[in-house]
Amino acid sequence: MSTVRLPPGPALPRAVQGAFAVAAPLRGVRILRNRHGDAFTVNVPIFGRAVVISSPAEIKQLFTARAEDVGNLERNLGRVLGPGSLFALSGEEHRKQRRLLVPPFHGRRLAAYERIVEEETVRELADWPRGRAFPTLPSMMRITLNVILRAVFGAEGAQLHRLRALLPPFVRLGSWLAVAPVPALGGGRWTPWGRFRQLRRDYDTIVDQLIAKAEREDLDARDDILALLLQARHDDGTQLSRADIADHLLTLLTAGHETTATTLAWAVERLRRHPAVLDRLIEEVDTGGSEFRQATITEVQRTRPVIDLVGRQILTDGYQLGRWRLPKGYSVLVSISLIHEDESLFSNASAFDPSRFLDTKPDLYQWIPFGGGTRRCLGAAFANMEMHVVLRTMLWHFTLAPTGERGERWHSRGVAGAPGNGGRVIVHRRTPADAPHRATAPGARA
Template identity: 55%
Template sequence: MSEAPTVGAAGSATLGTDRLVSTEPKLPPAPGLPSGLLKLAFVAARRPTTDWLTRRYGRCFTLRVPVFGNTVVVSDPALTKQIFTTSPDVLHNIQPNLSRLLGPGSVFALDGVDHRVRRKLLTPPFHGKSIKAYEQIVIEETLREVESWPQGTEFATLEPMMHVTLNIILRAIFGADGFELERLRDLIPRWVTLGSRLAVLPSPSRELPWTPWEKLAQYRREYENLVDTLVSRAERDPNFEDRTDVLSLFLRSSYEDGSKMTRGEIGDELLTLLAAGHETTASTLAWAFERISRHPEVLRRLVAEAETDDNSYRQATIFEVQRNRTVIDFSGRHVAVSAYELGEWTVPQGYSVIVSLNQLHENPEMFSDPDRFDPQRFLDARPNTFAWVPFGGGTRRCIGAAFANMEMDVVLRTVLRNFTIGTTTTPGEKWHSRGVAYTPKKGGRVVVYRRNAPTNQC
């Protein structure tokens, strides 16, 4: 026992003048299994391992996992709320994080004041009114991709959706065209695929020749050269002040002291937006096609609504896909203070705290019959802020959440207006881990038939 300060949910320190406050760790239960076995299970099958541990030890348990070390895993909504509302000065971003792949200028690399200032600078381009301007790009890229879709023959939607989301990001966010657009179209899928697989593995202390890490570094150097060209071209553009791509908006933005983001920081942030919004959005769309093709009544309502200006049922369907087939399975923090009071537990400095998003989304106390795919649940009530968290939560909630939601909404509307999607009674596709994201194992396979000539109705 001591009078050293501890930190609670709001992040305020108390010296315990009226009572003695223990700073001794009081950790949630830990599995009584060999550490090596648990580590192997977590690497080989992270999601089913977490599912089993939750059933066995409850919605808060302690684990030692590769990369993140000593970790408390949470899937209780009340504890999730506490974590997401705790001061970022108390809970930093999880270590290590994606900044080791995205670069030191990424918002993932920042904490405290630096993080707050950067987020304030990044937020304006992703307000609802701002992203409305990008809808036509989404329609154009969707129509361009679906032009080659086979009719009457089953095919996987994941790869086409990867093409669509990548092209949208390269045009709307990077402002790319011509040679640079084609080079990025070729480079980014290879970078994202390799980066996703390496993100869940420890990083080497130095670049090793003839390894995937060296290949990733080569991709990075080519990317930086292309972004440097795009920045220079934007700055020379006589219509620079009127450009709406996010790269140009970043170039025109400045901090309160008048300083601007460096080219390196802009490149890292663009890559962050791409990595966060390309594979995840495409994977969710592939799951959407996989889900609605197996639920004829849902599909019927979506088709009817797509002929109108309404999108309430389509939004509910997107929310339910994100809940029922969660693409990103955890959101993490790092305890930066000497002791963090998490509910009844005391978590010591240096521990990771991971919120299991898929376990939250499958909690029967928050979502009745959670295995059932039912968009109606999101028409009857809005998602609970701390039970439905596909974009994470708190000050580190995905900046591009509104942009991704607009993308998914417009892509689905465009496809539904132009194609009839066949239904199937085959079992749902199993999960497939791509490292960071979870996709349909067979790629979200569907059969479609063209309804009419392509339309770009807004």
């Protein structure tokens, strides 16, 4: 074995480190950063001994490393999303499958989904109570779930109603199991793993019915993602298997649902505590602009990243990563919150200041809510569009009551972190007197 050079880290037993990581993940990485520097070695369940980094140069090197040196984490969301999920694939197979999934999330097709987002947002806003506090996270979950279901399957029906009921408990349970050890005996029927497997079987049955139905129809007349996947071909002319399609759809349905909804709830939480930002956004909505809204979305993701860790696996013994020489098989975890809080990259980093992103795009090796490199989130553009439309539509119809309350605490939901009180808000319906000069509804401009 080549000489190993690892960053320092705590000497506590794995079980103790794991318990702290679950109970206080953000506080934990900050304590370790303050004690050991911008890189440290941990020993936790699932990953074992792993190196956590937050140096911009080392993160960029990791994300741009050769495929033969650095690869996909062995332990990731693929454990719950299936072997055909992009999370579970590595190397050439990952590249091939990813290429087939790119077209639905860009260009003309992405613009076509905007109408769906607008419709689902308006439908949900109609039920918002006026003048009393309520959490927005459940609403945002319903919006993003309905959007992704319609964008994926393109129609209403009994199967979609069943998926609406099945997916929320599937996502909640899967988020926790993704960061939990797999029982040595696999887990019985009444265990969380047994319950999860039953939900997955129910999902596979529904998707198989939807695939069979789609195959009897004119796929060229449909623009949903299921139709595109059924028509997709590899370079050798082969089709995706039904099992791979089911895994890909599940990845899109889950990863494209909870993370976007949670970011929107964080946006509401932040805006209520920054009335000057809120006023500027409302003025921009009324005049048809979007630049400051984009800067605000970017800043919400910087200050309140929903997922804190993305990682890679070292495939070459003695791999030199910046200052460190790492053994084969080691996991390297990137702390998103630590790099987003780096004062050398973001002046006055603790402040919520969207103007820092006006007239400039973030560096994608320093602003990394979607991960980075060849494994950057495939649906990043879709999620950004969705957040734009939801915020635009919400601010067109409602005013949000500012608050002087302390910010909501970060609450772990397993993989993701949400505002502890669900992004609570008090809203009032806007009247023509609130915006006498606006002429057309947002949907009319879209």
